[in-house]
Amino acid sequence: MRDHSSVHLDTRSPLVLNTRDLPRRPGAMRTVEQSIPAPKDLGLELIGVPEGAAVRLDLRLESVSEGVYVSGTATAPVEGECGRCLRPISDTLVVNLQELYAYEHSTTDETTDEDEVGRMQGDLIDLEPALRDAVVLALPNHPRCREDCPGLCPDCGVHWDDLPEGHTHGQVDPRWSALAKLKPEE
Numbered sequence: 803m804r805d806h807s808s809v810h811l812d813t814r815s816p817l818v819l820n821t822r823d824l825p826r827r828p829g830a831m832r833t834v835e836q837s838i839p840a841p842k843d844l845g846l847e848l849i850g851v852p853e854g855a856a857v858r859l860d861l862r863l864e865s866v867s868e869g870v871y872v873s874g875t876a877t878a879p880v881e882g883e884c885g886r887c888l889r890p891i892s893d894t895l896v897v898n899l900q901e902l903y904a905y906e907h908s909t910t911d912e913t914t915d916e917d918e919v920g921r922m923q924g925d926l927i928d929l930e931p932a933l934r935d936a937v938v939l940a941l942p943n944h945p946r947c948r949e950d951c952p953g954l955c956p957d958c959g960v961h962w963d964d965l966p967e968g969h970t971h972g973q974v975d976p977r978w979s980a981l982a983k984l985k986p987e988e
């Protein structure tokens with residue numbers, strides 16, 4: 803069993819849920835419907851939820867014998883850029899959350915690993931790791947502005963959509979390349 807006292811949850815953090823008003827009686831339930839500001843780094847390198855953007859939580863907190871079962875959805879705006887053409891992408895992401903948070907010193911707490919089952923700290927639940935996992939899993943590793951984005955011409959950097967058909971760059975004669983370098987920058 804790990805030492806829970808090493809992590810202190812901040813009750814002011816919007817992703818720390820307080821279950822004080824949820825009776826520890828199996829079947830007791832309450833809902834959480836609120837918007838919270840996104841923590842930073844919620845996403846991947848090329849696409850993610852902007853820090854501070856409104857994340858809508860629609861959750862059900864249910865007492866079960868060993869802890870609290872949290873289920874529902876988080877809805878958040880995502881912004882990023884196309885991995886092929888660098889055009890900005892904006893979208894709305896809806897992720898499902900389904901996570902059991904075990905009471906401290908419950909059998910589940912004593913017999914499972916923390917990466918299998920979440921843990922409560924007193925009455926507190928830290929939703930951030932589950933939210934982070936769900937968001938990261940739902941985001942594309944290779945974001946595209948559209949499925950068949952052709953990307954950019956490697957020579958001039960213009961989107962293939964904006965170039966005429968058959969667009970090419972004639973090879974510069976190596977004898978002229980020295981002169982080309984002398985040309986003033988435009």
Ligand SMILES: [Zn+2]
Binds near residue numbers: 885951
């Ligand atoms: Zn693109």
Ligand SMILES: [Zn+2]
Binds near residue numbers: 970
């Ligand atoms: Zn080109």
